[in-house]
Every structure is written in C-alpha cells, then in structure tokens.
Amino acid sequence: MMPGALKARLIVAEYGWPVVAVLALVGVCCLAGAGWVVATPPTEEYTARTDEQTFASEVHTSALVANGSSLWQQRDRIEDAPVYVLSAAPDLTLTQTLDVPDDRPVDVTRTITLEYRAQRDGRTFWRTHQTPVESTRTIVDGEATNDTTLNVTRIRNRRDEIEATLGDAGTIQPTLAINVTYETANYSGVLDASAPLRIESNTYTIAGSLDANRTRTTPVTRTRTGSADPLVYGPLGLLGLGSLAIAAVAGTWLRRGIDATVVRRRIHEQRYAEWLSAGTIPEPSGGSVVWMDSLEDLVDVAIDIEKRAIHDRSRGRYAVLDGDVRYCYAPKTAETDTTDDS
Structure with a gap:
C-alpha cells in the first residue's frame, strides 16, 4: 500500500x-x-441603443435644356451631370428627398440658402445671402420630395456685379446651403450641408455633396446574465x-x-524498509538482550553498527544481532515477555 x-x-x-x-x-x-x-x-449592466431612427436629406440635380443644339434637344432634361452647359440649360433644379421615420409624424422645416462670399487668400471678409426656399410641413408617411429651381445666369450676373464693386479686393464664390430641422416626440435636430456653386464662362457645377443624414438612438441600461x-x-x-x-x-x-497499532507498524516498516530484512531470528545461545522502545530506535542502532535489522514475521519481532548482544523490538501486540530471549 x-x-x-x-x-x-x-x-x-x-x-x-x-x-x-x-x-x-x-x-x-x-x-x-x-x-x-x-x-x-x-450579471452585468450594459447600455443598449433602442428606438433607432434615421433622418436623411438627399439632393439630386437636373437641368432642362432651354436652347436646343446638336448635343441636346430642346426640353431634354439632364440629370446628375458632373457639369452643366450654361448656354444650353441655365436653370438648375435641386430635387430634395427627405427620408424620415414612417411610424410617427415628423415636423420638418427645410431651407435652401444661396450665399455670396467675398474671399481673399481663402478667408471670407464679406458675405450676403438669399433664401429662395423656406417651408415647414409634417411628414406622416416617411418621405417627401421637393423641387427648387435656380437660374444660374442670374446668379452669375449677381456675382459679376459684386466682383465689379469689389475690384481686386477679392473673389466672389456663390455657395448653396441646405438646412433641414426635424422634430418628433422623441428626437429633434438639424441636417445641413453646403457646397460651392462654381460658375465658369459657359459651365457650372456643384463642387461637393448636398446630402446629409443622421441616425438617432435612445440609450437604455439593461442587465444580462x-x-x-x-x-x-x-x-x-x-x-x-x-x-x-x-x-x-x-x-x-x-x-x-x-487497528491503529497495526497501521502504524506498517508505516514504520515502509519508512525503514531499506534497513530491514525479512528472516528468522535464531534461538538465543547466551549473550545479552537489549529491548528497544521503538522500531526507529532499533533502526538507529542498526545504522550505527552498520548491521541489518531482521524482521521475523512469524514471531512479530525485530532484532539486530551484534556478536553476543541482541537488540530487539517487539510491538506491544506481539510482545509477550521482555525477559524471554529472542
């Protein structure tokens, strides 16, 4: 064991x-x-984003051909072109689509502003603006589309007029700005975008995007396992x-x-196994017998005199033989008479 x-x-x-x-x-x-x-x-608490709603304003451009040519027929509509020819299509139409939640009424106010900025070295030192469109409505089905038409020839003429007044003080840059305010039972905010309206000798283009969007959510603290x-x-x-x-x-x-005594003896036997040898202790023929109090004491004697300790299993005793002297140990359960020679 x-x-x-x-x-x-x-x-x-x-x-x-x-x-x-x-x-x-x-x-x-x-x-x-x-x-x-x-x-x-x-469990832990975390913040969940609920009631997600998206508000968006998307603007597309188009121009109706007023003066036909070999390139376009009169009354043709050019849509989302990167550049428009002023002599052929001087009227620019901005088609604005508002996309809002369709599960609740949304009050919106949309404004389109044309601003003239006087700039020098990239810095604005004078400005004025016009507001061709400003309207308010309630959208109940999630979408609304509006058209706004601007005469680019008039815008160019107004720009040239301001530049003539300013002389070499700076340059005039017309800029279009879109502003949409929205309000629901839970959210309110603003969508805005702007882009320069670049007008050359016979072309014009919107140098940027007039689209804007925003997604709103409501934070809610929740617990998860x-x-x-x-x-x-x-x-x-x-x-x-x-x-x-x-x-x-x-x-x-x-x-x-x-039996604790038996178990303890077996522990001692295992502990001192390298100094014990199984055998039969011979009958005494005279000499002295020294009884030891414990197996450990007997093993100490065996180590000191460099002898082996003999374990006589039939008698349940241990002995170290050293000439005429016997060193003996017998567990209490096996010991009968300490005066008996081993």
Whole structure:
C-alpha cells in the first residue's frame, strides 16, 4: 500500500467516525457551492441603443435644356451631370428627398440658402445671402420630395456685379446651403450641408455633396446574465466528489475494523524498509538482550553498527544481532515477555 494511503488509514483509525463526518460535510458543502455558482451566474449592466431612427436629406440635380443644339434637344432634361452647359440649360433644379421615420409624424422645416462670399487668400471678409426656399410641413408617411429651381445666369450676373464693386479686393464664390430641422416626440435636430456653386464662362457645377443624414438612438441600461465560471464550479465539484468518495472509503474501513497499532507498524516498516530484512531470528545461545522502545530506535542502532535489522514475521519481532548482544523490538501486540530471549 502506498505511504499516503497508510497515513490516511492511520488518521481514520485514530479519529474514527468524526473524520468520516467531516469529509462528508466538506463534500456536501463543496457540491452545494458548485451548484450555487452554476445556478446564480454573474450579471452585468450594459447600455443598449433602442428606438433607432434615421433622418436623411438627399439632393439630386437636373437641368432642362432651354436652347436646343446638336448635343441636346430642346426640353431634354439632364440629370446628375458632373457639369452643366450654361448656354444650353441655365436653370438648375435641386430635387430634395427627405427620408424620415414612417411610424410617427415628423415636423420638418427645410431651407435652401444661396450665399455670396467675398474671399481673399481663402478667408471670407464679406458675405450676403438669399433664401429662395423656406417651408415647414409634417411628414406622416416617411418621405417627401421637393423641387427648387435656380437660374444660374442670374446668379452669375449677381456675382459679376459684386466682383465689379469689389475690384481686386477679392473673389466672389456663390455657395448653396441646405438646412433641414426635424422634430418628433422623441428626437429633434438639424441636417445641413453646403457646397460651392462654381460658375465658369459657359459651365457650372456643384463642387461637393448636398446630402446629409443622421441616425438617432435612445440609450437604455439593461442587465444580462453571463455564464458561470468553470474555473470556480469545476474545482468545487471535483473537491466535493473527492471528499465524499474518501468519506465512503473511510467508512468502509471503519465498518470492517481497523487497528491503529497495526497501521502504524506498517508505516514504520515502509519508512525503514531499506534497513530491514525479512528472516528468522535464531534461538538465543547466551549473550545479552537489549529491548528497544521503538522500531526507529532499533533502526538507529542498526545504522550505527552498520548491521541489518531482521524482521521475523512469524514471531512479530525485530532484532539486530551484534556478536553476543541482541537488540530487539517487539510491538506491544506481539510482545509477550521482555525477559524471554529472542
């Protein structure tokens, strides 16, 4: 039997059923703890984004051909072109589509502003603006489309007029600005975008995007349940099962009967096995007998005189023979008469 098992048997033999009770209690507590860890996993709070709503303004451009040519027929409509020819199509139409939530009414105010900026070295030192469009409405079906037409020839003439007044003080840059304010029961805000209207001798273009959008959400604090940590309930469960198993084994030992003295002797035999030899102690033929109090004391003598200790299993005794002197040890259960020669 392994030394550890013998020590366990000795503890059980010395302390009896209380050891079994403690082991069983530890096992039950560990299993209960593992079950509690599994049944009550940790929770954590997190912020969820709810009631997501998107508000968008999208602008497309087009121009109606007023003066036909070899390139276009009169009344043709040019759409979303990167550049328009001023002499052929002087009227620029901005088609603005508002896309809002369709599950609630949305109040919107849209404004289109034409601004003239006087700039020098990239810095604005004078400005004025016109507001061709400013309207308010309630959208109930999620979408609304509006057209706004600007005469680019008039815009160019106004630009040239301001530049003539300013002389070489700076340059004039017309700029289009889109502004949309929206309001619902839960959200309100602004969508805005702007881009220069670049007008050359016979062409014009919007140098940028006039689209804008924004997504709104409402933060809500919620709680979610995580998973139990296997590094916690796993060892607890194993410890509980192990404790119950050891308690069962210890109970079996006690029911079958276990002698602490016998177990202790076997432990000593294993501990001093390298100094013990099994054999038969010969009958005495005179000399002296020295009785030792413990096997450990006998082994110490054997080590000191460099002799082997003999274990006579049939008589349950140990002896070291050194000439006419016998050093003997007999466990209490086997010792009968210390005056008897070994």
